């Protein structure tokens with residue numbers, strides 16, 4: 476796949492939109508990625524969710540990560556919804572750090588309200604991300620419950636440090652309008668599906684809707 480310029484990887488007509496950013500390895504993409512995206516659209520009143528395919532999660536062993544073009548192709552197949560866009564922006568701008576991506580988007584895309592979306596497993600280790608406090612200060616965060624991580628995630632250092640900025644779940648629809656830091660923990664969607672469960676022991680996988 477030929478990588479496009481950063482400007483081209485940002486879909487047009489975004490002004491005024493509320494856009495969820497679901498960063499991920501997508502190795503492979505699966506039905507839970509789609510389900511949590513549409514769940515976030517509904518609960519957070521978003522217009523779109525962008526799947527940001529990482530060139531390689533800095534905290535994961537990326538030795539068996541499939542190529543970006545293969546993951547992007549599979550992601551398009553799995554997403555299959557006009558409200559979900561697939562983006563390789565991080566490879567184009569040359570970063571694997573979320574803080575860089577967020578700063579880039581906030582500088583380059585005006586008039587859009589971004590929300591960073593992640594599963595509870597990522598909240599549990601959010602304190603290990605580069606400049607995580609800066610990320611939390613830049614965009615509201617939506618955390619989706621993910622068994623068996625709920626308790627661990629809410630007891631983790633980042634959740635504790637940001638506790639006073641947590642919105643009650645019933646106010647989730649207001650999250651995108653909040654000044655960061657602000658976050659919400661969304662329950663009601665507990666899906667056991669994972670990329671790990673879909674990979675063969677040698678790291679191979681086939682795209683499957």
Ligand SMILES: Nc1ncnc2c1ncn2[C@@H]1O[C@H](COP(=O)(O)OP(=O)(O)OP(=O)(O)O)[C@@H](O)[C@H]1O
Nearest residue numbers: 498499500501507593594597621666668669670671
């Ligand atoms: N079943 C799920 N419930 C809630 N969040 C999920 C679920 N599956 C993935 N996510 C979230 O989607 C984002 C992208 O996930 P990722 O591509 O790493 O898939 P994964 O299934 O978590 O992969 P792996 O098993 O390799 O860790 C992450 O924020 C992750 O927490």
Ligand SMILES: O=C(O)c1ccc[n+]([C@@H]2O[C@H](COP(=O)([O-])O)[C@@H](O)[C@H]2O)c1
Nearest residue numbers: 498499500529532534572573574604605
């Ligand atoms: O910026 C970081 O330090 C950082 C550390 C770990 C994970 N992330 C991001 O978290 C997102 C979820 O990653 P993953 O592998 O769990 O799908 C993805 O966008 C990663 O780039 C980012």
